[in-house]
Amino acid sequence: MSTAEETAGGETSAWGEVTPDAARRLLIAAVEAFAERGYHATTTRDIAGRAGMSPAALYIHYKTKEELLHRISRIGHEKALEILRTAARREGSPAERLADAVSSFVRWHAGGRTxxxxxxxxxxxxxxxxxxxxxxxxxxxxxxxxxIIEDGVAAGDFDVLDVKGTTLAVMSLCIDVARWFNVDGPWTPEEVGALDADLVLRMVGAK
Amino acid sequence: MSTAEETAGGETSAWGEVTPDAARRLLIAAVEAFAERGYHATTTRDIAGRAGMSPAALYIHYKTKEELLHRISRIGHEKALEILRTAARREGSPAERLADAVSSFVRWHAGGRTxxxxxxxxxxxxxxxxxxxxxxxxxxxxxxxxxIIEDGVAAGDFDVLDVKGTTLAVMSLCIDVARWFNVDGPWTPEEVGALDADLVLRMVGAK
DNA sequence: GCCCCGGGTGAGCGAGCGCTTAGTACGCTG
DNA sequence: CAGCGTACTAAGCGCTCGCTCACCCGGGGC
Known part of the structure; x- marks a missing residue:
């Protein structure tokens, strides 16, 4: 139950759009199980069990186990895109927008690590x-x-050798947080977000 | 067979210490299969098949499928540690040593992505x-x-706010290369290594 | 009050899994 | 050339997997 409670606070709310209730419970159970053991090591019995239902109940709401992963992946990527889009299109200098994008994207990877x-x-x-x-x-x-990086370069605010490569590096920094971040570790998601935002501004040579 | 040939050039040589020949062939087959499909999605029949042997042959050289992963993981990590140690202990300024560590570590992740x-x-x-x-x-x-980063800070060559966090970010940059690097993509391992080394020097504020 | 229908269950199917066992081919020793 | 150990295979065991099916239960319309 500890995992269910752990994610219940910050993460469950993100799945509000999924209905009916039983389908959402199954989806959340699948996210937790996939995150812990990986997709292939997770059984449909495990997912159904975490949702407090029989194995057969899963197939009322989803055609296959893969459909569950697909749904999770699409909703998750849409959320990630929304976070980046919001930061990219806000008011402010390229440096402010980049720092915002990185810190919020990193916070999402750390806080919603599951x-x-x-x-x-x-x-x-x-x-x-x-x-x-x-x-x-x-x-x-x-x-x-x-x-954002191109805007910074065009405005003369950034000093970047390879825009495409630097973009990939920025994404690496953010995404890899999901691999190593530990809820019981020494950092909060906010701290990692702030640290990585600073490092990224250095990477792009922000003035 | 294309995968076997692809890895045969740069990667197979790293497993020279594994004997006898059949055990090495099985190990290389397992590396390829695990990299392509993941550990849990790989079957012992698939590993044995890639090595041109019957399923039972695997169990003459390894007690379990997990032992294969364990052996691969240990040898791989020892190689990674050797790469970083060599760069850390060579002659030169902290900046040179850090750039060397990052570029060679990244080259290993890109070239030996499997x-x-x-x-x-x-x-x-x-x-x-x-x-x-x-x-x-x-x-x-x-x-x-x-x-290396501590040496740079002590020497006054680096300007770093959080040594532990910056170290993790540097590792992220290197490790995440294994997730996205594509042999058919626009970059060679050497190019990515040079780019990331430059970005890391910016991150630590190298003078 | 009865039917119906959507959401749920218990039992279990066929398939494929990791791994084992009985038997075989082969090269080395005397 | 007999004897033996090592490396390998064909067959298959017991199990668990993703998924299905026959049945059940509770609430809304007539």
């Missing part, structure tokens, strides 16, 4: 069609960040 | 004892990088 892990690392478990759909969302995420 | 993926992302598939052993090696890797 979801972020599934979203970032279980892509290869999807079939080709679903993967292609998710990859398109991922490219849009990259494009938002690249856009 | 191996690096297994080493960096399949840790949780190991049992508790094996995982603890590997985590100790991982902490040693972090310590080597942190040592």
């Amino acid at each position: 979801t972020a892990r599934v979203v970032q690392y279980e892509l290869d478990s999807l079939g080709p069609d679903a993967r292609d759909e998710i990859l398109a969302l991922r490219r849009q995420c990259d494009a938002e960040v690249r856009g | 191996t690096a993926r297994v080493v960096q992302y399949e840790l949780d598939s190991l049992g508790p004892d094996a995982r603890d052993e590997i985590l100790a090696l991982r902490r040693q890797c972090d310590a080597e990088v942190r040592g």
Whole structure:
């Protein structure tokens, strides 16, 4: 139950759009199980059990186990894109917008590590069609960040050698947080967000 | 066969210490399979098939499928540690040593992406004892990088707010290469290594 | 009051899993 | 060339997987 309670605070609210209630409970159970053990090591019995239902109940709301992963992945990527888009399109200098994008994106990866892990690392478990759909969302995420960096370069605020490569490095810094961040560790999501935002501003040579 | 040939050039040579020949072939087959599909999605039949042997042959050389992952993970981490240690202990300024560490570590993740993926992302598939052993090696890797950064700070060459956090960010940049690097993509391992080394020097505020 | 229908269950199917066992081919020793 | 150990295979065991099916239960319309 500790995991359910742990995620119940900050993460569960993100799945409010999923209805009916039983389908949402199954989805949340799947996120937790996939994050803990990985997609292939998770059984449908485990997911149903965490949701307090029989194994067969899963198939009333989802056609296959993969559909669960697909739904989670799409909703998660849409949320990630929304975070980056909001930061990219706000008022402010390129440096402010980049720092905002990085710190909020990192906070999402650290605070919602359960979801972020599934979203970032279980892509290869999807079939080709679903993967292609998710990859398109991922490219849009990259494009938002690249856009900010290009703005900074155009304005003369940033000093960047390789915009595309630097964009990828910025994304690496944010995404890899989901791999190492530990809720019981020495940092809060806010602290890591602030630290990484500072490091990214250094990377782009912000004036 | 294309995968076998692809890795045969740069990666297979790293497994020279594994004997006898059949055990090495099985290990290389396992690395490829684990990297492509993940540990849990890989079957022992698949590993044996790639090595041109029957399923039962695997159990002459390895007690379990997990032992294969354990062996791969240990050898890989030892190689990673050796790379970082060599860079950390060479002659030169902290900036030169840090750039060397990052570029060679990144080259290893990009060029040997097959191996690096297994080493960096399949840790949780190991049992508790094996995982603890590997985590100790991982902490040693972090310590080597942190040592260089501390040297730079002590010498007044670097300007760093949070040494521990910056170390983690540097590791993130390197490790995440294994997630996104594509052999058919626009960059060579050397180019990514040089780019990331430059970005890391900016992160630590190298003079 | 009865029917119906959507959400749920218990039991279990076929398939594929990790791993074992009985038997075989082969090279080395005397 | 007999004897033996090592490396390997064909067959298959017991189990668990994703998923299905026959049945059940409770609330709304007539």
